[in-house]
Amino acid sequence: MKKVFYALMLLLVVVSGLVFANREINNESTKKPSLKPLSAAERKAELKKWEASPAGIMYKKWEASPAGKKVHAAEAKIRKNIKDYTNMEGVVTSLSLPPGSRLGFGVMVRINGDDYIVKFEPEKSQLEQLHSLKINDKIMIRSHSVSHAPKYSYPIISCEYAERDSKVIFKRAPRKGGC
Template identity: 80%
Template sequence: MKKIIYALILPLVVSGLVFANREIKNEASKRPTPKPLSAAERNAELKKWEATPEGIKYKKWVASPAGKKVFAGAAKIRKNINDYTNMEAVVTSLSLPPGSRLGFGVMARINGDDYIVRFEPEKSQLEQLHSLKVNDKIILRSHTVSHAPKYSYPIITGEYVERDGKLIFQRVPRKDGC
């Protein structure tokens, strides 16, 4: 008799758990997504940040000769970056400036200006990148050039590198899609 009662109660408990779990999932999906800021709100936040000590320091750096040099260097290659076209570069150093926290990278000269070229390599790609030597001529492609007051050079995120017509690095897309 006990077995029959247990056999009748067990499906009720399981279906109750499934139904309760479904309600929890529906509640979680009803959460409001954060609304993107409007242009006016973005400008207000930017003005607020510019009044902070970090914002003031950044604005001084942008107006300084070092900041102007970095922005001029980034402007020189902006068309290649936007079009994702080849840039001829010469490796000038195998190490980044002292104190940098950009991960693995090299210094390279493109059209007479020096740039930091940083990579996000997989472990299998490190050996090929470590084979680079000073004065190697490489073909570089990237979608991104950035800057930071800490560095005296524009920062290029290397996505495609070839040397002597052979591919030595290509960025592997992230698995989560971002």
């Protein structure tokens, strides 16, 4: 009887040791290495590497093309408003985005003689007011960011606040858990 008891105890110790060791190996493999910020020299090297890639070469060609220069010029016109987060008055020119667009919900707006894609990230409660927009509606827009992409012939404004006839039709909700 003692031999059976000792054999079972030994088996229990060996099995629990194997289970514990396997758990430690799994925990080590799931830990992701922390990404430290790149130094200025490393960033510069990565940028050079990207510029030499096919995507970087295509982007540089687009930037130098008339379409790229037009987009950058339009961005420059509203840069001060973006930086200061001030109102920009615009007229809705289209209720749909260019074909093949993957920006979500947005409209085309003319501000100071240039066309822009105005992208919204609405909640369901805000969709009804945004869908009530019509062509030639005058709207006031505020944003903190404007971007561009070679795929689009227009700068992309990420709208954070919009009003029509002095009534708020869109206000971006703050992100949860973020800065």
